[in-house]
Amino acid sequence: MVKTLGWLCAAAAISLSVGAAQADTIKVGVIGTMSGPYALFGKNYKMGIDAWVAEHGNTVAGHTVEFVYRDEVSPNPAQSKALAQELIVKEKVQYLAGLYFTPNAMAVAPLLQEAKVPMVVLNAATSSITEKSPYIVRTSFTMFQNTVPAAKVAKQKGAKKVAIAVSDYGPGIDAETAFKKTFETEGGQVVEAIRMPLNTTDFGPIMQRIKNSGADMIFTFLPAGPPTLGFVKAYIDNGLKAGGVKLMSTGDVVTEPDLPNIGEAGLGILSTYHYAVSHDSPENKAFLALLQKGGGKLDEVTMTSVAAYDGARLIYKMIEATGGKSDPDKAIAAVKGMQWVSPRGPVSIDPDTRHITQNVYLREVEKADGKLINKEIDTFKAQPDWGLAKQ
Amino acid sequence: MQTLLGILPDALAYGMVLFTISIGLSIMMGLMRVVNLAHGAFAMIGGYLASFALTSLGVSYPIAILIAVIGTVIVSVPFEFLLYRRIYRRSDELTQILLTIGITFFIVGIANYIFGPTSKPIPLPDLLKGPFDLGLRMIPAHRLFVIGCGVVTAVALWLLIEKTEFGVRLRAAVDNGDMAEALGIRTQIVYSATFALAVGLAAFGGVVGAELLPVEPYYALRYMVTFLVVVSVGGAGSVTGAMAASLLLGLADTTGKYLAPEFGEFFFYVAVIVIVYVFPHGLFGKAH
Numbered sequence: 283m284v285k286t287l288g289w290l291c292a293a294a295a296i297s298l299s300v301g302a303a304q305a306d307t308i309k310v311g312v313i314g315t316m317s318g319p320y321a322l323f324g325k326n327y328k329m330g331i332d333a334w335v336a337e338h339g340n341t342v343a344g345h346t347v348e349f350v351y352r353d354e355v356s357p358n359p360a361q362s363k364a365l366a367q368e369l370i371v372k373e374k375v376q377y378l379a380g381l382y383f384t385p386n387a388m389a390v391a392p393l394l395q396e397a398k399v400p401m402v403v404l405n406a407a408t409s410s411i412t413e414k415s416p417y418i419v420r421t422s423f424t425m426f427q428n429t430v431p432a433a434k435v436a437k438q439k440g441a442k443k444v445a446i447a448v449s450d451y452g453p454g455i456d457a458e459t460a461f462k463k464t465f466e467t468e469g470g471q472v473v474e475a476i477r478m479p480l481n482t483t484d485f486g487p488i489m490q491r492i493k494n495s496g497a498d499m500i501f502t503f504l505p506a507g508p509p510t511l512g513f514v515k516a517y518i519d520n521g522l523k524a525g526g527v528k529l530m531s532t533g534d535v536v537t538e539p540d541l542p543n544i545g546e547a548g549l550g551i552l553s554t555y556h557y558a559v560s561h562d563s564p565e566n567k568a569f570l571a572l573l574q575k576g577g578g579k580l581d582e583v584t585m586t587s588v589a590a591y592d593g594a595r596l597i598y599k600m601i602e603a604t605g606g607k608s609d610p611d612k613a614i615a616a617v618k619g620m621q622w623v624s625p626r627g628p629v630s631i632d633p634d635t636r637h638i639t640q641n642v643y644l645r646e647v648e649k650a651d652g653k654l655i656n657k658e659i660d661t662f663k664a665q666p667d668w669g670l671a672k673q
Numbered sequence: 674m675q676t677l678l679g680i681l682p683d684a685l686a687y688g689m690v691l692f693t694i695s696i697g698l699s700i701m702m703g704l705m706r707v708v709n710l711a712h713g714a715f716a717m718i719g720g721y722l723a724s725f726a727l728t729s730l731g732v733s734y735p736i737a738i739l740i741a742v743i744g745t746v747i748v749s750v751p752f753e754f755l756l757y758r759r760i761y762r763r764s765d766e767l768t769q770i771l772l773t774i775g776i777t778f779f780i781v782g783i784a785n786y787i788f789g790p791t792s793k794p795i796p797l798p799d800l801l802k803g804p805f806d807l808g809l810r811m812i813p814a815h816r817l818f819v820i821g822c823g824v825v826t827a828v829a830l831w832l833l834i835e836k837t838e839f840g841v842r843l844r845a846a847v848d849n850g851d852m853a854e855a856l857g858i859r860t861q862i863v864y865s866a867t868f869a870l871a872v873g874l875a876a877f878g879g880v881v882g883a884e885l886l887p888v889e890p891y892y893a894l895r896y897m898v899t900f901l902v903v904v905s906v907g908g909a910g911s912v913t914g915a916m917a918a919s920l921l922l923g924l925a926d927t928t929g930k931y932l933a934p935e936f937g938e939f940f941f942y943v944a945v946i947v948i949v950y951v952f953p954h955g956l957f958g959k960a961h
Contacts (some may be wrong), residue, residue: 290787319889321790450935481895481939484885486683487931490810494679511792512887519884520806521811547803 689823702876703910719876783818
């Protein structure tokens, strides 16, 4: 018995000393779509984070930072929650980051307070996510943030009757609400609001319905990925573009990797978004150079790489502020109100909503040097998340 | 009336895509008694090959279709020789399902590895691009092409099975394999040729239907149920049945999407339940 106790003590001592040695490595769990139809965006997380690490090294305040990746694949809340638990319990991560889909981010949120782990959301764009836990910050965008300017532009461009078609899930409904509210306040009329199931691939009937509604502009949001291409093609091929119906969308529908597939028929499509790969600034040029140096291809860059790059900045700041110790309150306090110039333009973290305040750009699909790009033609400065902002 | 005219061309096009892809599966299930869950995977291979031929080799659209069909048949040869040959008309359904779903996962993984996870474009020739004015409404020119392909496929298959020497042999081999063999029909060759035909049709459907069912690695799994449903509603092995089922289900799905898009595929499956309830062997199926 005594002998057993002795062994136990020895074991405990060893595990303690191992624990102390490990404290020098701070792990950050990144949950992203690394495989499946949305893998491009997970790949961009990694490209963005790698770029940050390449620029700033992997040590902060004497601690080595290690990023551990997990694959979220698809909108699957239970699986994402399990991945987060595994990262917290087994990998002992001090920070979480990533999450492409809203339902997945929502499922992870309740764990944060209990585990005292701050999380940086790198994509999921439903406004209310940051309200689900005080330990969430977000460096991506929200539907409200990008949609409110879209509705204002729609009015300026002379649209009177708009048909809204959005994917039938959290961010889609946010986009619909934001557009409808803003556009009607501005004096426009919404003649049709269609919610399309996430797995829709044939948009012909929807286009026909929009056409019959007599709308002169479509506003749409679908999560960036395979369906957006089908939607834009259906819009062109069903004669709506030729018939003078304009298409207005958030930038998710015309991500740069999809533009070559949409082809020249896409010229002139308007969108509002927080980041265009063609954004003209020294910060963005340096960022793109870093991505390419790290093996990334320019044709594959999407908004998630910028969100990840800025997310890594926040995580480094939090580690620095806490001296590498687990102190989520101090960590979150350190990034509230933080300001910097991101590759997308000047940004800051709103201390109340913990969401990123940034410029939203109006872009038009144009051809430059033989390549289709989203050319920024107007800027809406320092947009907060209109869904959470106190009005 | 305007609504109806709005829906019908889309319904017809979607139905024809379903038909072109599913008819190969119907032949496999009806004539060879193989529940080939990997059918969609072969359609997907066709799509990938066409995409590769068009974007990387720069060939014309008809040539790309040809490359896709022949290429997919060639790819399927080792599968036929090593695996499918063992399950024609003999083994129980469980073995068939486990084998073919295994093949499906295998092909999904390989496609993901080689071509990446994003959907692949199949650029259309200028002739099929853009809208076509029907007078009543605009329709994508490509949809008309798809409808034409469906009709041609149906007529050609009907002629092949009902009017040719090969069709006679095939039907003989199917009705009574041993007797057909005793009469000098080499059933193994007939079966292999039918398998190649089914795979080729899948590839063809995968290419021409790519505008409606985009080619990506999960294609094989995503539409598996849809194709199976068409076959079971139409009755396995029946060309007429597959055609009727495709058009009916295409109509149900498109109407649902037009009138109540938020219901998703609800109307599609309601139609399936009703038809299968009234015709347990499918519209034109025979009880086995």
